[in-house]
Amino acid sequence: MSATGDTHVQDDHDVHHHKETFVTKYIFSQDHKMIAKQYLITGVIIMGIIGILMSLMIRMQIAWPEQPNVIFESLLGKWAPGGVMDADIYLALVTIHGTIMVFFVLTAGLSGTFSNLLIPLQIGARDMASGFLNMISYWLFFLSCVFMIASFFVEAGPAAAGWTIYPPLSALPLAQGGSGMGMTLWLVSMAIFIASSLLGSLNYIVTVINLRTKGMSMTRLPLTIWAFFVTAIIGVISFPVLLSAALLLIMDRSFGTSFFLSDIFIQGEVLHYQGGSPVLFEHLFWFLGHPEVYIVLLPALGITSEIIATNSRKPIFGYRAMVASILAIAFLSTIVWGHHMFISGMNPFLGSVFTFTTLLIAIPSAVKAFNYITTLWKGNLQMNPAMLFSIGLVSTFITGGLTGIILGDSALDINVHDTYFVVAHFHLVMGISALYGVFAGIYHWFPKMFGRMMNKNLGYLHFWVTAVCAYGVFFPMHFIGMAGLPRRYYTNSNFPLFDDTTNAQLVITMFALVGGVVQIVFLYNFISSIFYGKKAEQNPWKSNTLEWTAPVKHMHGNWPGEIPHVYRWSYDYSKPGHDDDFVPQNVPMKEGEEELHH
Amino acid sequence: MTALLTILIVLFVAVAIWQMVKIFNLAQVGASNSQIADDNDNRINGYLMLGFLVFIYGITIVSFIYLGDQPLISNSASEHGPGLDNLLIISFVVIFIVQIITQFLLHYFAYKYKGEKGKKALFYADNNTLEAIWTGIPVIVLAGLIIYGLFTWNDIMTVDEQKDPMIVELYAQQFNWKARYGGDDNVLGKANVRLIDLDNANILGVDESDPNAQDDVIVTELHLPVGKPILFKMRSQDVLHSAYMPHFRAQMNCVPGMVTQFAFTPTVTTAEMRQNPDIQNKVKNINELRVERQAEIEEAGQDLLYEFDYLLLCNKICGKSHYNMQMKIVVETQEEFDAWIKEQKTFENSLLN
Numbered sequence: 043m044s045a046t047g048d049t050h051v052q053d054d055h056d057v058h059h060h061k062e063t064f065v066t067k068y069i070f071s072q073d074h075k076m077i078a079k080q081y082l083i084t085g086v087i088i089m090g091i092i093g094i095l096m097s098l099m100i101r102m103q104i105a106w107p108e109q110p111n112v113i114f115e116s117l118l119g120k121w122a123p124g125g126v127m128d129a130d131i132y133l134a135l136v137t138i139h140g141t142i143m144v145f146f147v148l149t150a151g152l153s154g155t156f157s158n159l160l161i162p163l164q165i166g167a168r169d170m171a172s173g174f175l176n177m178i179s180y181w182l183f184f185l186s187c188v189f190m191i192a193s194f195f196v197e198a199g200p201a202a203a204g205w206t207i208y209p210p211l212s213a214l215p216l217a218q219g220g221s222g223m224g225m226t227l228w229l230v231s232m233a234i235f236i237a238s239s240l241l242g243s244l245n246y247i248v249t250v251i252n253l254r255t256k257g258m259s260m261t262r263l264p265l266t267i268w269a270f271f272v273t274a275i276i277g278v279i280s281f282p283v284l285l286s287a288a289l290l291l292i293m294d295r296s297f298g299t300s301f302f303l304s305d306i307f308i309q310g311e312v313l314h315y316q317g318g319s320p321v322l323f324e325h326l327f328w329f330l331g332h333p334e335v336y337i338v339l340l341p342a343l344g345i346t347s348e349i350i351a352t353n354s355r356k357p358i359f360g361y362r363a364m365v366a367s368i369l370a371i372a373f374l375s376t377i378v379w380g381h382h383m384f385i386s387g388m389n390p391f392l393g394s395v396f397t398f399t400t401l402l403i404a405i406p407s408a409v410k411a412f413n414y415i416t417t418l419w420k421g422n423l424q425m426n427p428a429m430l431f432s433i434g435l436v437s438t439f440i441t442g443g444l445t446g447i448i449l450g451d452s453a454l455d456i457n458v459h460d461t462y463f464v465v466a467h468f469h470l471v472m473g474i475s476a477l478y479g480v481f482a483g484i485y486h487w488f489p490k491m492f493g494r495m496m497n498k499n500l501g502y503l504h505f506w507v508t509a510v511c512a513y514g515v516f517f518p519m520h521f522i523g524m525a526g527l528p529r530r531y532y533t534n535s536n537f538p539l540f541d542d543t544t545n546a547q548l549v550i551t552m553f554a555l556v557g558g559v560v561q562i563v564f565l566y567n568f569i570s571s572i573f574y575g576k577k578a579e580q581n582p583w584k585s586n587t588l589e590w591t592a593p594v595k596h597m598h599g600n601w602p603g604e605i606p607h608v609y610r611w612s613y614d615y616s617k618p619g620h621d622d623d624f625v626p627q628n629v630p631m632k633e634g635e636e637e638l639h640h
Numbered sequence: 641m642t643a644l645l646t647i648l649i650v651l652f653v654a655v656a657i658w659q660m661v662k663i664f665n666l667a668q669v670g671a672s673n674s675q676i677a678d679d680n681d682n683r684i685n686g687y688l689m690l691g692f693l694v695f696i697y698g699i700t701i702v703s704f705i706y707l708g709d710q711p712l713i714s715n716s717a718s719e720h721g722p723g724l725d726n727l728l729i730i731s732f733v734v735i736f737i738v739q740i741i742t743q744f745l746l747h748y749f750a751y752k753y754k755g756e757k758g759k760k761a762l763f764y765a766d767n768n769t770l771e772a773i774w775t776g777i778p779v780i781v782l783a784g785l786i787i788y789g790l791f792t793w794n795d796i797m798t799v800d801e802q803k804d805p806m807i808v809e810l811y812a813q814q815f816n817w818k819a820r821y822g823g824d825d826n827v828l829g830k831a832n833v834r835l836i837d838l839d840n841a842n843i844l845g846v847d848e849s850d851p852n853a854q855d856d857v858i859v860t861e862l863h864l865p866v867g868k869p870i871l872f873k874m875r876s877q878d879v880l881h882s883a884y885m886p887h888f889r890a891q892m893n894c895v896p897g898m899v900t901q902f903a904f905t906p907t908v909t910t911a912e913m914r915q916n917p918d919i920q921n922k923v924k925n926i927n928e929l930r931v932e933r934q935a936e937i938e939e940a941g942q943d944l945l946y947e948f949d950y951l952l953l954c955n956k957i958c959g960k961s962h963y964n965m966q967m968k969i970v971v972e973t974q975e976e977f978d979a980w981i982k983e984q985k986t987f988e989n990s991l992l993n
Binding site: 204310361394412419424440444445448453454509510537538615616638 | 650688745747754761778874891925926929962
């Protein structure tokens with residue numbers, strides 16, 4: 043059945059009017075709203091739970107190294123004999139935690155959910171440009187999740203070379219158990235993932251360019267759409283490079299080529315590899331890897347822009363500067379990858395160049411932060427949970443971003459490279475910030491997705507405990523890093539030099555455990571609200587964007603009758619001359635009303 | 641046991657959260673059941689924002705008091721160290737000023753402008769002057785930091801061959817370090833992993849026929865003469881490793897298939913550093929903690945009491961025992977060094993046949 047059987051879509055767009063079965067509606071759906079929900083459940087919720095559980099196990103191992111733990115015993119089975127975590131599985135946890143959080147939760151989960159949900163709804167389109175490609179994109183993603191999880195069940199364990207899988211460690215099963223079948227599955231999973239991501243991104247780009255409704259000029263696009271659009275472009279530019287790196291690595295591993303390997307003597311034998319260089323892999327990896335940070339971050343910032351404006355009842359401050367800074371960040375993000383490689387052995391002169399470009403990125407980032415703060419100024423702030431997470435995002439974005447000034451400086455990087463300082467930095471600036479973006483988006487668009495409201499008090503509890511724990515975990519971690527403690531150490535007990543950080547490690551683990559447990563509150567709120575939440579009104583947050591002009595009940599084609607036309611930008615909040623403190627985009631200009639600089 | 645205890649605590653916290661939720665929901669009875677923030681929510685969360693600002697400042701201060709005394713910011717032991725530390729401190733001052741101000745504005749505005757029914761926000765969409773100011777200020781500050789940083793970087797990475805540095809090879813393998821000295825001629829013999837001959841105890845693959853190699857000295861403890869420029873040549877035989885010497889502010893990856901390098905001049909001997917009051921304090925502190933964990937440490941077969949030593953650590957994930965790949969570094973006077981190296985076997989004499 044069609045979602046609303048009697049509505050006829052009479053528009054320029056395709057008429058979706060075939061019979062829907064359970065399978066086509068819920069499983070092989072081509073409807074962008076359903077695909078968004080599928081991404082949300084698979085990418086954010088399920089993979090998120092797995093990724094967070096791993097991080098908690100990592101933290102427990104660091105706080106109580108080599109001690110028996112019932113949790114390890116029950117979750118890790120043979121890799122925790124007697125409940126004591128094995129050193130190999132520790133590295134595997136670190137690796138898969140990073141992979142899952144960066145790629146599956148914060149790339150596919152975040153973009154997949156919100157780009158899919160919001161792009162058609164906010165630009166006034168019936169659906170994505172290609173519903174079929176969209177469906178393929180999701181199912182490829184699902185497949186890649188299956189492969190990644192499956193790697194936990196192979197004999198020698200999952201990939202354990204770090205999420206950056208630098209060869210030769212990742213290329214030689216002789217170097218590490220996880221570099222056997224586990225790494226093969228990792229590479230296959232990522233190759234499928236990249237295919238999924240490319241199909242999704244192409245779809246987003248085409249949809250934004252071609253399917254905007256009448257009046258929706260690029261300069262009237264909500265910042266969410268700008269962010270998703272630019273993110274998709276960065277993805278299309280950079281993900282293929284990772285794919286080629288992965289393919290070359292597969293060849294080195296299985297077909298005896300020497301792209302990344304040379305002069306290796308391991309376990310008593312000289313291997314045949316000659317002439318390759320691991321540094322080449324690092325270049326290829328980070329050519330994706332650094333833009334990837336912004337693929338994770340920009341959608342979160344876009345979501346934040348929308349939520350902060352709506353809940354401040356004010357226009358976002360400096361719309362054009364915000365768009366310009368998104369574009370500047372996107373451009374710069376592709377020429378800074380070398381700051382991950384200052385001490386990789388590449389020419390020091392290159393280090394100077396990358397220091398320069400890297401610190402430039404601080405400028406558009408600073409503009410964004412100041413614009414958010416100014417948007418709050420003299421607002422009428424509605425402290426909904428989504429708003430709290432957005433403010434929290436700005437806070438962690440600043441705290442985490444500032445330490446980037448240290449790490450981006452090649453000279454200073456010498457001494458903090460690969461220490462806990464780095465762990466603290468990137469978790470705050472891209473991990474926690476992007477996660478806050480996901481949470482903010484879920485709280486804000488839950489009514490749009492499920493037609494019901496989430497419980498706000500649970501939302502408050504969720505935010506405040508999470509916010510305190512996030513700082514509690516990652517702020518002291520900077521100092522541990524400055525004490526010189528390298529990351530990815532299974533235990534620090536072989537270095538009495540670092541004994542004075544053990545108490546801080548314990549405190550951090552406590553914060554992490556509480557922060558992890560409080561996510562159960564969110565999970566409960568999320569699931570119970572889907573079924574028992576208060577029924578949502580059409581436009582609960584009194585927002586201007588087009589998705590709130592669509593009926594609460596989902597239908598194929600999004601709007602009954604004609605697609606709304608757009609007459610203004612999406613930020614006419616508290617505009618003088620209007621009775622309400624919001625003016626939706628589909629309200630025509632009054633006579634003599636001025637449109638702001640568009 | 642501690643782990644079990646923690647799990648219990650976590651469980652209790654979970655139960656407590658559960659109860660709080662119940663109370664929250666009970667308090668809702670009678671109030672409008674809308675799940676949209678009302679004035680009351682705005683007020684409470686506004687105050688919590690202020691509280692959170694205090695928390696951020698608080699955790700900063702507490703971290704500084706308990707963890708701020710860091711060997712990485714002071715007490716460097718190399719010639720380029722103090723310059724690097726200065727740059728770090730200046731960067732930190734800038735960061736903290738920005739952090740304190742922006743976090744204040746963010747959270748204070750969130751408190752000050754908390755919503756009230758009937759109030760209307762200011763329609764304020766743009767201001768080019770403001771945009772120019774907060775584009776311009778970061779540009780100027782960053783330009784300063786970039787220039788300072790690049791000068792420092794150049795100083796560190798440029799090797800002055802005029803100063804006649806001592807050549808030392810750092811050789812990495814899963815999971816240990818070796819060091820090779822050029823010997824009397826200060827020239828390292830050619831080497832390649834294909835020349836490794838374990839039967840002949842040629843573990844680094846040094847070319848046995850190379851005349852420069854004969855006087856090379858291979859050791860498992862790195863000794864450095866104080867005040868002498870050292871040029872490290874790094875090699876790895878299997879996977880990526882990273883030679884990290886935090887006290888000397890030095891780090892460089894060891895890459896199979898190529899030779900990387902890093903140079904520095906040690907300025908403080910191990911003996912002098914042990915006399916440094918800051919270090920003594922740190923050691924005392926560490927030993928107090930170690931005595932508390934005596935049983936555990938002795939069970940692990942380690943010495944109970946810690947004595948300060950410079951270390952070379954592996955800082956690039958390299959496999960199972962990555963966490964224990966280290967080498968002791970001893971900085972000593974030239975005379976002590978000369979005496980020590982004289983006792984070591986030359987490559988020529990270390991071969992079995």
